[in-house]
Amino acid sequence: MPPSRVDTLSRLYADLGIMISEAHFSEELIHKLTLLLEEFKYKLAALTITSLENLENMKRLIEKYSDSIEYVLRLNIRVKERRQLLKLLRRRRLVTLVSVECSNREILRTAVRDRRVDLVYIPINKRIDFSIREAKAATGHDTLSLELRFWDLTKMRIDRIRRIYRWVLAAKKYKVPIILTSGAKSLNEIRAPRDMAPLLTLFDLTLEEALTCISKNPLRIVNINKEKLSKNYIMPGVKIVGKSEPYEISTKIPGIQTYKPRKLK
Amino acid sequence: MKFRQRYLVFRLISQENLSEDDFKLLINSLITKMRELYGVKGFIYGVPFLLKAHTEKKMGIIICNNKNVHMVRSALSTLKEVNGKEIIPYVVKVSGTRKKAINILQSYTPKDLITA
Numbered sequence: 001m002p003p004s005r006v007d008t009l010s011r012l013y014a015d016l017g018i019m020i021s022e023a024h025f026s027e028e029l030i031h032k033l034t035l036l037l038e039e040f041k042y043k044l045a046a047l048t049i050t051s052l053e054n055l056e057n058m059k060r061l062i063e064k065y066s067d068s069i070e071y072v073l074r075l076n077i078r079v080k081e082r083r084q085l086l087k088l089l090r091r092r093r094l095v096t097l098v099s100v101e102c103s104n105r106e107i108l109r110t111a112v113r114d115r116r117v118d119l120v121y122i123p124i125n126k127r128i129d130f131s132i133r134e135a136k137a138a139t140g141h142d143t144l145s146l147e148l149r150f151w152d153l154t155k156m157r158i159d160r161i162r163r164i165y166r167w168v169l170a171a172k173k174y175k176v177p178i179i180l181t182s183g184a185k186s187l188n189e190i191r192a193p194r195d196m197a198p199l200l201t202l203f204d205l206t207l208e209e210a211l212t213c214i215s216k217n218p219l220r221i222v223n224i225n226k227e228k229l230s231k232n233y234i235m236p237g238v239k240i241v242g243k244s245e246p247y248e249i250s251t252k253i254p255g256i257q258t259y260k261p262r263k264l265k
Numbered sequence: 266m267k268f269r270q271r272y273l274v275f276r277l278i279s280q281e282n283l284s285e286d287d288f289k290l291l292i293n294s295l296i297t298k299m300r301e302l303y304g305v306k307g308f309i310y311g312v313p314f315l316l317k318a319h320t321e322k323k324m325g326i327i328i329c330n331n332k333n334v335h336m337v338r339s340a341l342s343t344l345k346e347v348n349g350k351e352i353i354p355y356v357v358k359v360s361g362t363r364k365k366a367i368n369i370l371q372s373y374t375p376k377d378l379i380t381a
Contacts, residue, residue: 032378035376035378036278036353039355039376039378040355089281150342154302154343156302179337187353188351188353189345189347190353191342191353191355192342192355192356193340194338194356195339195342195354195355195356196339196342198335198336198338198339199302199339199342199343201335201339202302202303207335255356
């Protein structure tokens with residue numbers, strides 16, 4: 001079997017954009033959703049919330065059904081002013097993922113530069129572009145990625161296709177990960193990952209790259225964020241791996257015990 | 266370059282009963298959607314058509330070329346309803362032979378997924 005085929009078969013898929021309104025969430029709905037996601041062979045799904053009011057309830061619901069499908073919470077920020085965005089981002093640690101729906105260019109540029117933002121989504125009807133300038137600003141981040149929603153891509157006109165094509169080119173040039181989500185607003189809009197991904201071939205992505213947009217890229221973001229949110233995380237590259245009793249050094253290590261810091265003049 | 270046929274075994278998740286006409290309508294809307302998304306390029310390798318429909322299981326087999334499997338898959342997934350009935354279509358398996366595809370269709374036991 002060629003390696004690419006093996007890779008395709010062993011992929012784990014994630015849908016980071018289930019946009020069902022939190023007001024409709026109930027145990028029954030999550031049960032149905034879990035069955036559907038299991039059938040479509042998803043491993044992870046992100047449920048979107050727009051405010052932090054129902055956070056505790058949602059967390060409780062998720063914990064109950066997180067056996068077969070791993071659920072995470074995603075805060076979708078939709079504001080018009082930069083100040084409001086920064087205010088909401090202060091509460092970043094309460095959820096695993098943060099996405100910003102950019103209604104104007106100012107919000108987009110702020111979101112792209114901020115390290116607390118994971119996903120940037122540009123509504124298809126707004127006249128804003130994810131241009132080279134934004135892509136350049138996003139290169140330094142480990143998690144920031146461009147979100148494309150499946151149901152947006154299906155309602156396309158020629159001018160919109162051209163715009164999205166330019167976004168994809170800019171993201172590819174500066175290696176900003178692209179993430180494909182379903183953007184499902186009801187259960188009927190959820191689709192299988194291997195059926196959704198080929199639509200990205202319209203934008204000059206290969207089938208392999210398109211599948212990465214719905215498998216490796218989203219899982220990578222969630223894993224990084226989970227590590228950051230864990231108690232053992234201190235800073236990038238430093239984490240607590242274990243705790244033990246302090247011990248005395250019996251042998252002399254040259255250079256350590258004799259080290260004296262220089263006095264500053 | 267060799268052109269081979271692929272058999273897509275698909276399933277429609279729906280609360281309502283589906284007739285054979287619904288499956289035929291589905292293929293028509295699939296072709297319309299393919300033209301909308303991929304243009305004439307989508308039909309270079311041929312037009313997909315329905316081989317078999319199992320109305321009880323709400324499953325069927327679509328024949329298409331191996332070069333445009335991904336186009337058919339994505340166009341199929343964009344369909345939301347057929348004949349006024351809400352559906353969730355998805356491809357269960359892609360097979361290279363007719364015999365195997367029919368075997369999959371007959372042996373597959375669809376899970377009871379209730380849609381809202």
